[in-house]
Amino acid sequence: VQLQASGGGLVQAGGSLRISCAASGLSVNRATMGWWRQAPGKERELVVAIRWSGSTYHRDSVRGRFTASRDTAKNTVYLQMNNLRPEDTAVYSCAADKDRSVAIGDAQSYDYWGQGTLVTVSS
Numbered sequence: 001v002q003l004q005a006s007g008g009g010l011v012q013a014g015g016s017l018r019i020s021c022a023a024s025g026l027s028v029n030r031a032t033m034g035w036w037r038q039a040p041g042k043e044r045e046l047v048v049a050i051r052w053s054g055s056t057y058h059r060d061s062v063r064g065r066f067t068a069s070r071d072t073a074k075n076t077v078y079l080q081m082n083n084l085r086p087e088d089t090a091v092y093s094c095a096a097d098k099d100r101s102v103a104i105g106d107a108q109s110y111d112y113w114g115q116g117t118l119v120t121v122s123s
Contacts, residue, residue: 001025001112003094008117016082019117021094023077026112028070029054032097032104033077035068037090037119047092048079049104057104062088084121091116 007019021033034049048068049057056068065084070077077094095110103109 001096001098003096003112003114005092005094005114005117008092008119010120010122011084013084013086013121013123015084015121016080017084017119018078018080019092019119021077021079021114023075023096026096026098027072028075028077028096029072030098032100032109033068033070034095034097034104034110035066035077035079035092036095036107037088037092038116039087039090042090044107046105046107050077051104052100081119084119086121086123089119089121091118093117 002024004022011017032051035047038044050068065082067080093116094114096112097110101109
């Protein structure tokens, strides 16, 4: 299984960015796919997850600004980030939980991780 994240970059506060995670060896609609981020000096945190059923989880700080989606034909998940803030600056990684654990907020539930893509939001 490979997860290839792309699309990070530098954006001004208030701007938008979409990052992608292309999966191989696993179907994104049969796993829980999570977008995690880690900022310098901070712990890794779950940002958005999209379950196999299509339901989603958003952490409070991004609700209404970030949206996860998936394209089963491309076997890719996306994270659309709008109204970005400097505190959103982090390395964003996608992860897959093939067993579809209930504990989607537990990093140990995820079996596969992508390499991460850096998102920098300037003020």
